[in-house]
Structure formats: structure tokens, C-alpha cells
Amino acid sequence: TVLDGSTRVNTAPVTGEPVPIRAERGTQLLSGCINESGRITMRVDKPLGESMVTKILDAVENAASSKPKIDRFITRFARVYTPIVVGLALIVAIIPSLLTGEWHKWIYTALTFLVISCPCALVLSVPLAFFSGIGNASKQGILLKGGRVIEALAGVKAVALDKTGTITSGEFKVHSVEPVNDSVSESVLLSVAAAVESVSTHPIAQSIVEAANAQNLTFTVSSDVQELAGEGIVGRVIGVQGLDGAVTADKVASVQGLASRGEDVQVLVGNRRLLERYDVTGYPADASVYGTEVLVAVGKQYVGRIIISDEPRVDSATAIQKLNANGIKTIMLTGDALASAEYIAKQTSVSEVHASLLPQDKLSVVQNTRAVYGPTMFVGDGINDAPVLAGADVGGAMGSGADAAIEASDVVFMRPSLQSIVHVIDLAKATLSVAWQNVVFAIAVKVIIMVLGLMGYASMWWAVFGDTGVSILCILNSIRILNRK
Numbered sequence: 001t002v003l004d005g006s007t008r009v010n011t012a013p014v015t016g017e018p019v020p021i022r023a024e025r026g027t028q029l030l031s032g033c034i035n036e037s038g039r040i041t042m043r044v045d046k047p048l049g050e051s052m053v054t055k056i057l058d059a060v061e062n063a064a065s066s067k068p069k070i071d072r073f074i075t076r077f078a079r080v081y082t083p084i085v086v087g088l089a090l091i092v093a094i095i096p097s098l099l100t101g102e103w104h105k106w107i108y109t110a111l112t113f114l115v116i117s118c119p120c121a122l123v124l125s126v127p128l129a130f131f132s133g134i135g136n137a138s139k140q141g142i143l144l145k146g147g148r149v150i151e152a153l154a155g156v157k158a159v160a161l162d163k164t165g166t167i168t169s170g171e172f173k174v175h176s177v178e179p180v181n182d183s184v185s186e187s188v189l190l191s192v193a194a195a196v197e198s199v200s201t202h203p204i205a206q207s208i209v210e211a212a213n214a215q216n217l218t219f220t221v222s223s224d225v226q227e228l229a230g231e232g233i234v235g236r237v238i239g240v241q242g243l244d245g246a247v248t249a250d251k252v253a254s255v256q257g258l259a260s261r262g263e264d265v266q267v268l269v270g271n272r273r274l275l276e277r278y279d280v281t282g283y284p285a286d287a288s289v290y291g292t293e294v295l296v297a298v299g300k301q302y303v304g305r306i307i308i309s310d311e312p313r314v315d316s317a318t319a320i321q322k323l324n325a326n327g328i329k330t331i332m333l334t335g336d337a338l339a340s341a342e343y344i345a346k347q348t349s350v351s352e353v354h355a356s357l358l359p360q361d362k363l364s365v366v367q368n369t370r371a372v373y374g375p376t377m378f379v380g381d382g383i384n385d386a387p388v389l390a391g392a393d394v395g396g397a398m399g400s401g402a403d404a405a406i407e408a409s410d411v412v413f414m415r416p417s418l419q420s421i422v423h424v425i426d427l428a429k430a431t432l433s434v435a436w437q438n439v440v441f442a443i444a445v446k447v448i449i450m451v452l453g454l455m456g457y458a459s460m461w462w463a464v465f466g467d468t469g470v471s472i473l474c475i476l477n478s479i480r481i482l483n484r485k
């Protein structure tokens with residue numbers, strides 16, 4: 001708990017959200033957050049065993065132990081198949097021989113039966129289909145941790161996605177520049193803000209400067225800069241050109257005079273608390289905008305605002321729409337505010353939104369999703385996502401994410417693209433389809449030749465084809481997956 005001072009705290013390691021929050025006297029802070037600006041005095045309320053980081057690590061272990069296990073078909077099949085065919089071979093060799101006395105004939109028939117029934121085609125081709133799927137995925141920058149993951153991916157009915165760093169790029173960008181009226185242009189508003197923010201290392205400040213540089217705007221770095229923790233920056237800018245008429249009639253003379261004589265003028269860039277501190281009025285009453293609102297005032301007059309946001313990745317909307325079209329439910333899980341989450345969901349066509357979540361809340365939502373829709377995949381990138389990655393039917397981590405997230409996941413996407421999710425699910429379904437093709441083909445051919453062998457129509461050469469020939473055909477079918485686009 002904060003006892004004294006104020007600052008802005010980066011909660012990304014815990015919540016995954018990049019926008020720093022204001023912390024002041026009485027604010028409850030979570031362990032693992034980072035103090036980015038001011039000096040504060042805190043009181044520790046809980047021991048290490050009850051800290052947020054400890055809870056996250058405990059949740060990873062518990063979630064991993066409760067993850068559904070998928071039994072392999074071949075293992076279950078072999079337990080029944082092998083003793084049955086060996087028993088049948090013994091019966092064919094002994095009983096008819098005792099009845100007819102033709103031991104040579106029936107032992108030969110039993111040996112032919114054993115060769116035909118050998119499960120080589122299944123033992124070789126089915127795992128090879130999974131290995132081919134893993135190899136194809138690796139060529140696309142997707143790392144799969146075993147064949148079990150392919151089985152799980154093929155059955156996925158819902159995909160839950162973390163917002164920041166997964167659906168979005170996780171980087172601040174200028175979303176919009178909104179002057180107070182037509183007398184102030186967007187370029188002037190942006191250049192004035194950049195002049196003050198250029199001396200700050202804050203991510204929001206850097207995004208404003210980058211936007212100004214991208215538009216090739218010229219601005220003079222402000223002087224006499226004062227940064228107020230959790231509020232913004234105050235500085236003096238020389239010769240603010242283009243502001244004529246930007247202020248009300250009773251104040252226009254003072255600002256115009258400073259601009260025209262090349263003198264400096266005070267510029268405020270920050271939030272509503274900063275403008276309230278300097279008795280600035282005229283800014284919009286409604287602060288419910290997507291992203292972070294940065295207000296700008298010259299002298300005592302409000303001249304506009306800049307909205308900073310974390311934008312969706314270029315291919316996010318296309319990938320999510322493909323998932324929806326394939327009948328897979330898409331769900332967004334985020335620790336961000338509901339307004340920001342709904343904005344991104346609307347931009348990308350996400351079906352369902354859950355906002356303001358802590359790590360344990362995300363795990364609960366995924367478990368509920370599994371109960372409603374079926375097997376669920378979760379994709380995230382932060383340490384706060386580790387419990388959910390371990391507890392989901394399939395956990396997918398972005399390769400640029402935290403080590404804990406990569407360790408807890410089943411799939412690692414080395415390329416920051418949601419198209420990889422679409423590809424890996426389609427690939428898993430194709431791989432499982434090929435594996436089942438091999439199983440059905442191998443068993444069908446073997447059953448037919450075994451029946452013919454028992455009837456005396458199939459020789460040992462037929463048996464060799466039923467074993468080795470079918471194995472080769474199944475292997476060739478399996479490696480087709482390696483070249484699948």
C-alpha cells in the first residue's frame with residue numbers, strides 16, 4: 001500500500017497491459033509491477049508466500065496437473081489387437097492340425113496370418129504422420145511440443161486470446177489527433193506536444209515524438225521542463241507558430257504576442273489532473289475514449305487532445321474472421337478496461353470479451369469456456385498468462401513473450417502473427433485425418449488378406465504385401481503433410 005508520494009506504475013508484468021496506472025497515497029499495488037517515474041513510500045502487507053508472483057507460479061503447477069490427458073489410439077488398440085492375433089495364430093496352427101494331421105499346411109497358414117497381422121504399418125505410419133505435421137509447422141515458425149498437441153489442436157472448439165501483445169502489437173501509437181476547433185491544425189497540435197514530450201523517456205511521450213517525426217514536423221525542444229509524476233509535463237516552447245486564433249478572444253492577444261515576438265509560452269501536456277492543477281478549462285467532459293488521453297494546453301487555454309492506443313496487428317482481423325468462419329469461438333481475455341477491450345474486439349470481430357482480469361480470473365474464464373464450448377486453446381505472451389497456458393487444452397505462446405509463458409505452453413509461435421493460429425489448427429486437422437486414413441487403410445487391407453489367408457487363397461507373398469507394402473503406402477501418405485502449404 002502506498003503511504004506517501006505519487007507515481008505511474010507499469011503493471012504489464014502482472015496484467016499484461018502497457019498503459020501505466022497512477023499510484024498515490026492509499027493505492028494498493030501488486031508485486032511484480034514497476035515504478036516508472038515518481039518516488040513513493042510503500043508498506044508491505046503480505047509475505048512472499050502470498051505475493052502475486054508466487055500465486056502465478058502456484059497456479060501454473062496446479063493448472064498443468066489438471067490438464068486433460070488424451071490417450072493415444074494406437075496404444076489402446078495394440079493392447080487388444082496383439083494378444084488377439086497371436087491367439088488366433090496359435091489356434092490356426094494347432095486345432096486344424098490336430099483334426100486333419102496336416103501340420104505343415106496349417107503352421108504355414110498360421111505364419112502367413114502372423115505376417116499379415118503385423119502392425120508395422122500402424123506403428124510406423126501413424127507416428128510419422130505426426131512427425132510430418134510437426135516438421136511442417138516448424139517450417140512455418142511454429143514449434144509443437146509433441147504429437148499429443150496435434151491431437152488436442154485438431155479438436156479445438158474455442159480460441160481465447162490475450163489482447164496486448166497477441167491481438168495487438170503491444171506498442172503505443174498515436175491513434176488520433178483532435179484539435180479543439182478548426183483554428184488549430186492537427187500538425188500544429190502534434191508538433192507543440194512533441195516539443196514538450198521530446199525530453200521525456202515515457203512510452204507515451206516517445207509515441208508522440210515518433211508520430212511527429214513520421215510526419216516530418218519540425219519543433220523546438222522545450223525549455224524549463226517540469227515532469228509531474230502521474231500527471232504530465234510542463235514546458236516552455238519558443239515561437240508557437242500556427243496558434244493564431246487558437247484561444248478565446250480575451251486571451252488571444254497574449255499568446256499571439258509571444259508567438260509573433262519569438263518569445264516562449266507555457267505548454268501543458270498531460271492528463272486532466274495536470275490541467276486542473278493549472279486551472280485550465282475548456283477540455284471535453286467525456287474521458288471515455290479508447291486508449292490513453294493526452295490533453296494539450298497553451299498558456300491557460302486548452303487547444304486539443306491526442307489519443308494514444310495499442311493498435312491491432314495488421315493480420316489480426318483477417319485471422320480472427322477465419323477462425324469464426326471455421327466455427328471456432330473467439331474470445332478476448334485482458335486485464336485492460338472494458339472500453340479498450342470492446343474497441344479492439346469490434347475492430348477484429350472477436351466474438352466474446354472478458355476485461356479487467358487478473359491471471360487467476362483468466363484461468364477461470366478458460367475453464368468455463370471449455371465447459372460451454374468444448375476443448376479450448378489459449379494464446380498469450382506474458383508471465384501473467386502462464387497459469388492459463390498451462391491449464392488450457394492447448395496453450396500457445398508468442399515467441400517474443402516471457403520465458404515463463406513459453407515454458408508453460410504447448411505451442412510456440414515464433415512469428416508474431418495470428419495467421420499462425422489458423423494455420424496450425426488446419427494443419428493439425430489435416431495431420432489427424434492422414435493418420436486415420438492410414439489406420440483405416442492398413443486395418444482394412446490386413447483384415448481382407450487375413451480372411452483370404454485363413455481360407456487358403458492368400459500365400460506368403462500376399463502376406464508380405466499386407467505387411468511391408470501397406471507400410472510403405474502409409475508412409476508415403478504420411479509424408480505428404482511435409483509439403484502442405
